[in-house]
Amino acid sequence: MLTLKFIQEQKDEVIKRLKVKRFDATEIIEEIIRLDNERKSTQAQVETLQAEMNSLSKEIGQLFKSGQVEEANKAKAKTGELKDSIKELDNKLSETTTQLNNQLVQLPNVPNELVPEGKGEEDNVEVKNGGKIPELHNAVPHWDLIKQYDLIDFELGTKITGAGFPVYKGKGARLQRALINFFLDEAVKAGYMEVLPPLVVNEDSGFGTGQLPDKEGQMYHVTADNLYLIPTAEVPVTNLYRDVILKASEMPIKNCAYSACFRREAGSWGAHVRGLNRLHQFDxxxxxxxxxxxxxxxxxxxxxxHVQTLVEKLELPWRILRLCGGDISFTSALTYDFEVYSAAQERWLEVSSVSNFESYQANRLKLRYKEDGEKKTQLAHTLNGSALALPRIMAALLENNQTEEGIRIPEVLVPYTGFDIIK
RNA sequence: GGAGAGAUGGCAGAGUGGUCGAAUGCGGCGGUCUUGAAAACCGUUGUACCGCGAGGUACCGGGGGUUCGAAUCCCUCUCUCUCCGCCA
Incomplete structure (x- = not known):
């Protein structure tokens, strides 16, 4: 969330920039400022009374100690009223604070100046592209290829779990594992430290990265223990740094992680989400x-x-989009999406999303740093990106590399798969 | 799952109703000494909020309560450890 200081000091700027995200912040910011001011004055009152109470209590202690019991009891009588006022003001203070926080979490991150105006996907701006779109005739879509070569079984997944939970088999499973290892190795080579996090997180973690309180419905909730299945490794990995104060010299911290990801995603299930295009569980x-x-x-x-090198090594046609205000996420300040071209579906598939959250997550996480020798803490910036999401990469690889003989495996993956063609 | 013990500052660990934001040790930082380092010695060393400032307030796992006053007493939740059971 945004800091109160920033909102108070740059109110008009915040409103203006949030318009790019198509979010009218005028009212909510007025309310936040009102609540914050109320909070401050209530807090000042509470603290004044507490100070009074503290010194009175000390006096009473002294009186008892010196045996002036009568005096002490007299002083005691005075505290009752003070106590009541403190309690009353304290309740008001916590109520105001709760309301303030409720408003604050509803305010999205302000977009960077580079974020273009726009309503949705169609207004995203292509900033770069590469690779060659293969020319295939009668290209078979991946959902048919996986049946033909017996790589992934959706029906089996439906039987044991439900729709959107595929079962990878044989060379399909092996290719999946190859991609995971390839991506991890590349990340480690690029200086990222590998972590293998839990796939289930608590409420605090969900709040820290911004999934809670509002996007609850998108996660699977283990109600018996009040835990959530992670929608992305971003959640557990970023939360490693919750409530942490770093030294400036320790940054940047670079972590990479493989995880299964779980998304309830109550979207439609039409042609565009067929096969591997949208799943409830993916790697x-x-x-x-x-x-x-x-x-x-x-x-x-x-x-x-880094992500670009991955799609290049996989020899996939790719493009990078800068997300417009209407398509960028609630928590992000600037996001680049990677898409690869899927030759049979004849469309671009999103395979990565790389974002800078600036201090928006850090403020929720209380992730701070100190400059060398400085006493005051400042919020760090957090970033994350998919490198990469597997299913659509798999879809594009299968579709783009289909030949008369079978499906050709890109050279970089052969050491990982142990085969160079799927027949 | 059953029984017991516990949760205090970066770490270790004292404190069982007032003078405790909290002893002491270690670690960190600064200094003295030294050509330099080590050792020794001296000093310093949590976070947040309010306030121009002086200063004030809160925080001893979380929440609630008792009391003029709570790290300390009570309730509750969470977590950790030990033993037993079960188990990849």
Missing amino acids: KVEIVQVAHPSNSYEVLEQMVA
């Missing part, structure tokens, strides 16, 4: 960085560059 390798505010945008560029 992903995520890269996460905690960076100094002064260079977090350079870090973002590096992360984008």
Whole structure:
């Protein structure tokens, strides 16, 4: 969430920039400022009374100690009223604070200046592309290829779990594992430290990265223990740094993680979400960085560059989009999406999303740093990106590399798969 | 799942109703000494909020209560450890 200081000091700027996200913040900001001011004055009152109470209590203690019991009892009588006022004001204070927080979490992150105006996907701006779109005739879509070569079984998944939970089999499973290992190895080579996090997180973690309180419905909730299945490794990995004060010299922190990801995603199930295009459970390798505010945008560029090397090595046609205000997420300040071209579906598939959250998550996480020798703490910046999400990569690889003989495996993956063609 | 013990500052660990934001040790930082380092010695060392400032307030796992006053007493939740059971 945004800091109160920022909102108070740059109110008009916040309203203006949130318009790019198509969010009218005028009212909510007025309310936040009103509540914050109320909070401050109530707090001042409470603290004055508490100070009074503290000194009175000390006096009573002294009186008892010196045996002046009567005096002490007299003084005691005075505290009752004070106590009541403190209690009353204290209740008001916590009520105001709760209301303030409720408003604050509803305010999205302000977008960076680079974020273009726009309503939705169609207004995203292509910033770069590469690779070659293969020319295939009668290309078979991946949902048919996986049946033909017996790589993934959706019906079996439906039988044991439900729709959107595929079962990978034989070379399909092996290819999946190859991609995971390839992505992890590449990330480690690029300086990211690998972590293998829990796939289930608590409420605090969900709040820290911004999934809770509002996007509850998108996660699977283990109600018996009040835990959530992670929608992305971003959640557990970023939360490793919750309530942490770093030294400036420790940044940037670079972590990567493979995880299964779980999404309830109550969307439609038409042609565009067929096969591997949208699943309830899928695999992903995520890269996460905690960076100094002064260079977090350079870090973002590096992360984008890293993802680019992946799609290039996989020989997939790719393009990078800068998300417009209407398509960028609630918590992000700037996001680049990677898409790869899927030759049989004849459309671009999103396979990565790389974002700078600036201090928006850090403020929720209480993730701070100190400059060398400085006493005051400042909020760090957090970033993350998919590197990469597997299912659509798999879809594109299968569709783009289909030949008369079978499905050709890109060279970089052969050491991982142990085969160079699926027949 | 059953029984017991516990949760205090970066770490270890004292404190069982007032003078305790909290002893002491270690670690960190600064200094003295030294050509430099080590050792020794001296000093310093939590976070947040309010306030221009002086200063004030809160925090001893979380929440609630008792009391003029709570790290300390009571209730409750969470977590950790030990033993037993079960188990990949």
